[in-house]
Amino acid sequence: MNAFFPTFVVLPLAVGTFLFLVRKNRALQESVSLIALLANLIFAGVLLNATADGTIFVHRMGLWPFPYAIVLAADRLAATLLCLSSSIVGACAVFARSYLTDEQRKEAFHPLLHFLLMGMQGCFITGDLFNLFVFFEVMLISTYALLGFYYNLDQLEMAFKYTCLNLIASAFFLLGVSLLYAQVGTVNMADLAVKIKLLGPTPLMVVTALVFVFVFSVKAAIFPMHLWLPSAHSISPTPISAILAGVLVKVGIYSIIRCATLIFPAAFLILQPGLILLCLLTIAMGALGTLPQTSIKRILAYSTINQLGYIAFGVALLSQAGLAAAVFYIVGHAYLKSAMLLGAGLNQKLTGTVDLEEMGGMMGKAPFASLLMLVGFLSLAGFPPFTGFFAKLFVLQAGFSQGAVLATGIALGFGVISLYYNFTTYQRYAWGTGGGEVGAAGAGIYGSVAFLSAFAVVFGLGAYWLFEWAQLVAAQITNPELYIAAMRDLG
Amino acid sequence: MVWILAMIIGVLVTVASYLIMQRRIIQVVLGMAVLSHAANLMIVASGWVGDGKAPIVPKTGGPLDPFAYVDPLPQAMVLTAIVISLAVTAFLLVLAFFTYRKFGTDDIDEIRRLKG
Numbered sequence: 001m002n003a004f005f006p007t008f009v010v011l012p013l014a015v016g017t018f019l020f021l022v023r024k025n026r027a028l029q030e031s032v033s034l035i036a037l038l039a040n041l042i043f044a045g046v047l048l049n050a051t052a053d054g055t056i057f058v059h060r061m062g063l064w065p066f067p068y069a070i071v072l073a074a075d076r077l078a079a080t081l082l083c084l085s086s087s088i089v090g091a092c093a094v095f096a097r098s099y100l101t102d103e104q105r106k107e108a109f110h111p112l113l114h115f116l117l118m119g120m121q122g123c124f125i126t127g128d129l130f131n132l133f134v135f136f137e138v139m140l141i142s143t144y145a146l147l148g149f150y151y152n153l154d155q156l157e158m159a160f161k162y163t164c165l166n167l168i169a170s171a172f173f174l175l176g177v178s179l180l181y182a183q184v185g186t187v188n189m190a191d192l193a194v195k196i197k198l199l200g201p202t203p204l205m206v207v208t209a210l211v212f213v214f215v216f217s218v219k220a221a222i223f224p225m226h227l228w229l230p231s232a233h234s235i236s237p238t239p240i241s242a243i244l245a246g247v248l249v250k251v252g253i254y255s256i257i258r259c260a261t262l263i264f265p266a267a268f269l270i271l272q273p274g275l276i277l278l279c280l281l282t283i284a285m286g287a288l289g290t291l292p293q294t295s296i297k298r299i300l301a302y303s304t305i306n307q308l309g310y311i312a313f314g315v316a317l318l319s320q321a322g323l324a325a326a327v328f329y330i331v332g333h334a335y336l337k338s339a340m341l342l343g344a345g346l347n348q349k350l351t352g353t354v355d356l357e358e359m360g361g362m363m364g365k366a367p368f369a370s371l372l373m374l375v376g377f378l379s380l381a382g383f384p385p386f387t388g389f390f391a392k393l394f395v396l397q398a399g400f401s402q403g404a405v406l407a408t409g410i411a412l413g414f415g416v417i418s419l420y421y422n423f424t425t426y427q428r429y430a431w432g433t434g435g436g437e438v439g440a441a442g443a444g445i446y447g448s449v450a451f452l453s454a455f456a457v458v459f460g461l462g463a464y465w466l467f468e469w470a471q472l473v474a475a476q477i478t479n480p481e482l483y484i485a486a487m488r489d490l491g
Numbered sequence: 492m493v494w495i496l497a498m499i500i501g502v503l504v505t506v507a508s509y510l511i512m513q514r515r516i517i518q519v520v521l522g523m524a525v526l527s528h529a530a531n532l533m534i535v536a537s538g539w540v541g542d543g544k545a546p547i548v549p550k551t552g553g554p555l556d557p558f559a560y561v562d563p564l565p566q567a568m569v570l571t572a573i574v575i576s577l578a579v580t581a582f583l584l585v586l587a588f589f590t591y592r593k594f595g596t597d598d599i600d601e602i603r604r605l606k607g
Contacts, residue, residue, distance in 0.1 A: 130568050137575045144582055148589075153606055156590050160516070163583055167523045168511075170579075174530035174572055178537035181565060 002059050005074055007043055008082060008121040011036065016114030023107035030097060033110040037090040040117070044082040051079040054476060056486035058127070066488055067191035073127035075483060076473045077327065081124045081254055084331060088246045088338050089117050091448040095342050096239035098442030099349060104237070106149065116142035116243070123251050127487060129180065129263075130187045132255065133173050136219075140166050143248065146240045147232060154235045162232050165225075169218040176211040179204070190487040193262050193480050201266040209267035212259050213275070220252030222312050223281040226305045230289065233301035234354075238345030241297065245304045246338030250330050253308070257315055257323065262480045268318060275316040276407050282309030283410075287417040290425075296344045297354045299425050300337065303380055306418055307333050313411055314395045317402055324474035325394035328467055332379075332387030332459050339452030340376040343369070346449050347429075349441040356425065360432035368446065370430045372453050379456040381422035382415055386460040394467065493539045496532060503529035516587045516597040523583060527576035531569050538565030 015036040019029050051057070051074060060069035074082070093113060100109075119139025126132050144166075148159030181187060183204060184195040196205060214225070221229040229249075233241045260268045268275070286306025293299045311333065314326030348354050350366050362370040379386030392415060399408030459466045476482060503525055510522025538561055546563040548555065591597045594605055 130571075134571060134575070137579070141578060141582060144579075144586075148586060151589055151593070153593060156586060156593065157602065157606070160583070160586050160590065163579070163586065164511070164519060164523060167579055167583070168526065170575075171526045171530040174527075175533055177568075178530075178534040178565070181534070182537035185562070187568075 002057050005043075005047060005057055005125065006059055006061070006072055008040070008047075008125055009072075009118055011040060011043070012114040012118035012121065016111045016118065019114060020108070020111040023111070026105070026107070029107070029110055033114065034090070034093055034097070036114070037086065037093055037117075040121075041083070041086040041090055044079070044086045047074055048079040048083050051076045052472075054472075054482075056476075056483060058486050067186055067188040069188075070131050071127035071188065071190075071487055072125045073189075073483070073487060074125050075486075076469075076476050077254070077257070078124045080327065080331065080469070080473060081250065082121055084250070084334050085117065085120050085124070085247045088334060088452070089113065089243055091452050092239040092242050092246075092338065092342065094444050095242070095345065095448040096237075098444030099239060099345055100237070104150070108145065109149075112142045112146050113243075116146065120247055120251055124254060127189050128187055129189060129192065130177055133170070133177060136173065136251075137170065139248070139251065140170075143244070147236045149237055149240070154231075158231050158235045162228055165218060165228050169215050172211055173215045176208055176215060179208045179211065183208070188487070189258065189262055190484040193484055196264060197266070201264075201270055205264065206267045206270050209259065209264040209271060212264075213256065213271065216252045216255040216259070217278070217312075218252070220249050220256060220312065221282075221305050221308055222252075223278050223285050223309075226282060226285060226308075229305055230298055230301040233304065233341070234295060234297040238297075238341060238348065241301075242338040242341040242345070245301070245341055246334045249304065249308060250334055253311055253315065253326070253330060256312070257326070257477065260315060260318060261323070261477045262483060265318075265480070272316060272318060276313065276404065279309050279313040279316050280407060280410050282306075282312060283414045284309075287414045287421070290421040291417075294356050295354050296347065296356055296359075296425065296429065297341065299356075299421065300340055300344060303418065303421070304337055306414070307337070307380075310392060310395050310411065313407075314398060317398055317404065319398065319402055320471075320474045320478045321398035321401060322395070323478060324467070324470040325391070325398045327470040327473045328394055328463075329391040331466060331470070332391045332456070335452050335455035335459070336376060336379050336387060339449055339456065340373070340380070342445075342449045342452060343373050343376055346441055346445050347373070349445060350438045352439070356428045359429050361430075362438075363430040365438040369441075369449075372449050373429065374426065375453050375456055377422045377426040379460065381419045384460070385463075386456050387463065387466075388456070388460075390460060390463040390467070394470075492543055493536060496536045496539070500529050500532050500536065503532065514599050516590060516599060519599075520580065520583045520587050524576070524580045527572075527580070531572050531576070534565045534569045534572060538562035 019033055022028050056075045059072045119135050122135030144163045148155050186192055218225045233245050283306055286302050289302035290299045311326050311329045314322045346369055351359055379388035382388045382392045396408055396412055507522045507526035510518045541558045544560050546560040594602050
């Protein structure tokens with residue numbers, strides 16, 4: 001297994017290159033792409049199964065000894081996120097197959113999708129901070145291209161802004177790496193953890209941690225770096241915005257989790273009050289931002305910010321219960337939000353618009369589509385027995401049991417707003433009289449939306465099992481000695 | 492000697508911040524390029540040790556003073572960072588070019604006005 005799991009980087013790279021070479025043969029390109037995504041998902045499932053007993057797999061590239069080798073490592077958290085990313089990207093590729101019309105279909109779409117997947121999977125399995133930077137850039141440069149996909153005015157402007165913002169964040173990432181290197185002289189995450197613990201939380205180390213919080217909060221859309229998200233997620237083509245909202249923002253959260261549990265646990269304890277404040281502001285900004293919107297995609301984008309605030313709140317509690325709740329929330333929200341964005345695309349296919357003012361009465365006109373949306377909105381609003389309810393429950397429970405009563409109370413209070421906006425959105429969408437004729441959508445579209453929505457129900461009814469797994473994940477990541485030992489033993 | 496490097500990084504960041512806040516897209520792109528150079532120099536500076544001798548071990552052998560040489564690892568890392576910033580700058584230039592071709596101007600205020 002140790003030698004096998006660099007596949008997660010090598011396979012998308014090889015397939016992406018191949019797909020670019022056969023770009024003239026569209027049928028071949030699509031089928032190879034889908035088969036490769038399926039293979040990727042199977043590998044991820046095998047890895048998830050193999051990490052279940054707590055093994056941490058480590059691969060040293062070039063077989064250099066610890067801590068000189070660039071290492072790839074997969075623990076339960078990484079394996080969970082690998083399964084998540086490959087299944088969501090797979091569903092989005094199936095959706096795109098029947099969603100994009102012939103002139104919308106660009107030959108670069110599938111190659112870029114695989115390069116994006118390579119970057120994301122690389123981020124999840126790397127055990128080296130500089131390597132994380134490299135995979136971040138691989139991931140981002142594919143996103144830049146996918147965002148400005150049709151060269152129309154909105155997309156060009158948005159892609160330019162997004163690229164500039166992330167370029168500044170990348171410069172800060174390099175700044176953070178160089179600050180760390182100047183202090184401890186290593187970039188291997190396990191080695192960093194050991195040496196930073198010896199050094200203690202010096203003021204410079206706390207500043208370094210803050211730099212990393214800034215860098216990752218740009219990706220994870222934590223206040224005040226959340227402003228790019230609504231336009232990026234609503235203007236980009238639907239299959240891409242589903243990947244962005246489902247998986248890409250989770251890469252930022254994942255990196256924050258790694259920093260908080262493995263690299264700078266002591267510095268994060270000092271930063272904790274500030275982080276909790278930022279999370280609450282993120283929750284507030286997301287919830288309030290939905291109220292004046294009329295585009296269903298923009299509402300979903302603001303609701304992503306809102307939910308990311310809850311996830312980050314779980315992480316910022318810096319306890320095993322908080323992290324378990326955050327992992328549960330990540331999995332639940334990833335499937336839910338990509339299902340809903342694809343659902344918005346389905347409705348765009350049916351009605352030709354994403355504007356709620358021009359929709360209405362969908363319950364009568366397209367019952368199955370609006371049933372799928374109902375599951376999504378109920379889950380987002382936090383209704384039992386869907387995932388959204390249990391995710392919020394676990395986060396709030398972790399907060400209250402830790403004595404962070406005021407902060408958790410505020411987070412709970414904003415849950416009411418999320419209840420309100422989800423209901424009014426669904427009301428405007430499903431009931432009423434407005435709206436014109438409804439067209440038809442392909443089976444691939446319905447299938448992928450239903451597949452992703454099913455997780456909202458499955459993880460809701462089976463919340464017990466998912467939460468048990470999340471607790472196993474949290475138990476492993478709150479004990480960084482395990483990770484360090486796994487890397488050291490091989491070296 | 493490292494203070495010269497520190498001052499250069501400071502000047503580069505100042506220039507980059509000034510350029511990024513300009514109204515023309517091409518100036519923003521140049522500002523981004525300068526900013527990534529500042530970040531790259533920062534990495535080079537993080538490996539600075541003692542009086543900064545080049546990390547080449549002489550053939551003559553004999554005992555070596557490890558604190559006399561610069562750490563070569565950040566210099567290897569900075570190569571990767573330079574290549575990445577090259578790629579992203581090239582991409583930004585393409586975006587800027589497409590925007591210019593669509594709008595006929597690269598002034599951000601003008602573009603906002605044209606978009607309505």
